[in-house]
Amino acid sequence: MLYFDNAATTFPKPFAVRKAVLEAFCNFGANPGRSGHKMGIETARKVFECRKKAADFFGLSEPENLVFTKNCTEALNIVLMSIGSNGGHFIISDLEHNSVLRPLFELEKRGKIEFSVAETFENEPEKTVKSFRNLIKENTKMIAVTGSSNVFGIKLPIKEMAKLCRENGILFLVDMAQTAGSEKMDMEKFGVDFVCAPGHKGLLGPMGTGILAAKKPEILKPHLFGGTGSFSLLPNQPEGLPEMLESGTLNVPGICGLSAGIERVFAEGENKIGKREIRFAQEIYRELSKMENITLFTNLPEEKTHSAVISFVAGDLSGEETSEKLSEKGVATRGGFHCSALVHQKMNTEKRGTCRLSIGPLNTETEILKLIGIIREISKNI
């Protein structure tokens, strides 16, 4: 199988990740922070090692402000629901995934908040920032945006937007579902308040892992109450991160795998991975743009403005049908609407959907050439 569905989850996982998961089952099978026996403490140490590594990865100085979640969606919900529970105005982009849109829509439905959707402009960062600036109101509390569209790979100018937020005293949340592992993030340096990321995409960890990195942890509220292995005789949920937000048993095998994944990304470097992925995306895009019967929706992906995601359709086929054709030839992609209503409306693809090709850190040149050949064959026979 040729795997080009890395925006959903990366595959295959590196050997080191699989090994770390297996090792966790064999050697770190105790519940961290619950039991005082040797394996319990050693398991807690493994979890802390990953916490430190991940905090360092996102440029967060305090490892305790790095919270493990089950996925990026949970991390986003924690931040948006915590901050939204006190009301105010939020601004998001027209590229957002439903994991940002739906929590805010729900909060608005409950009468808690109001939110605006800012128009973004491909390859025009200044115009995009201006669009956000124009929507800022006196009660604007937060700007929450994706690092890059999960459907079209269009990036947002994160550093410039962080500056805009700082200048206006607005909290800034970045959803790094598509960019963690292929783009550098330094929360302290860039001035980003919250980063949410999946552990199982660009960070190469197992599914069931996610990360919330908080520079302003005092604003967050627990969404799940229960055992934390601390203050057990008190009925109150303990205060302070990460325990306050990590009730219940952690996904230790997942976290150990994630730790190995982050190490793998660290070793190669996010920028190097990102550059290679974009080079592959450009190669695919250039070939696809020469083919009859293929419709592309964006400009040529460029490193500064795009991540390595290409949406297209073949002939009169829908995105789902295009993806099915590819699946018949052994290529894994994702067709349809990609849990992203806003961006499909923006790009006028809300009826037909698109077929999304997403390149991952482990794709190879040979796979790219095979993929191009298969799409060429499909385009000639429809």
Place this chain on the structure above:
Amino acid sequence: MKEYFFLLSSITSAMKGEDILRKNGFRASVFRDSKINPYGCGYVIKVFGEKEKISRILQKAGIRVNEIRESR
């Protein structure tokens, strides 16, 4: 040089403290003790050294210590 028990409430704080103290050249290790924390389920950093110096290091790292006990 004496051995001290630094009592904390969070496993993450205990791990962070152990890590920082080891980096500063102390022999430190974490264990769990439910009896020493009045609110149940506490963590202890066992460390040899000068109490004030250790306290300063932990404080600087933002680690909240509930109590310090001397080993008997």
